[in-house]
Amino acid sequence: MADKKIVLKNVEVNWAKLFDATPKWQSTELEYSIDVKVNDQLAKLMKDYKLNKQTKNKDTAFNGADFITLKLDEKTKNGWVRYGEVFDKEGNPSSDLVGNGSKVNLFVTLGDSPYGNIIKLGHLEDLDRDKKEMFLNFCQVMELVDYEAPSAVIRSDATVAAVDAAPVEEMSIEF
Secondary structure, three states, rough: OOOEEEEEEEEEEEEEEEEEEEEEEOOOEEEEEEEEEOOEEEEEEEEOOOOOOOOOEEOHHHOEEEEEEEEEEEEOOOOOOOEEEEEEEOOOEEEEOEOOOOOEEEEEEEEEEEOEEEEEOOEEEEEEOOEEEEEEEEEEEOOOEOOOOOOOOOOOHHHHHHHHHHOHHOOOOOO
8 A cells, every 4th residue: 555644633642752752662762652542533544444553551541541652763764864743723833742631633644564554653744865854744733731741749839829928938948
């Protein structure tokens, strides 16, 4: 099958790593990745194209609903470097981090491999043959949930306001 570009409309996503490639599991190689909640459109696509992709189900992700993880290596086997772009609701490039529970129009490409039909993250938009760089479109964010960096500190507006209002001498801890 020749590569086919598909848009998964209004899918819920988690763990979006789309701006900077991150290390693969137990590797120094880098990849872009995103977890996608299986909706009717994605389930039909997986069935119709007999995609070589297994769904996962964890209580901690999507409230126990089925999902798939889409990944894309930062570098191809031939040494080309991939870059991706995320767009806001109006179609403008965005630098807002995509938080868990955001709804996006996700751009995917269907293709084939020696292992069967596959689904790949992104649509190829442009390439630079001289620099061996590929530019892809990853998604359009329709409902952004703000990304919250993981922290061991429990934060709330009331706690922050109380700390800001407290006199400095009340904030020192004697050892």
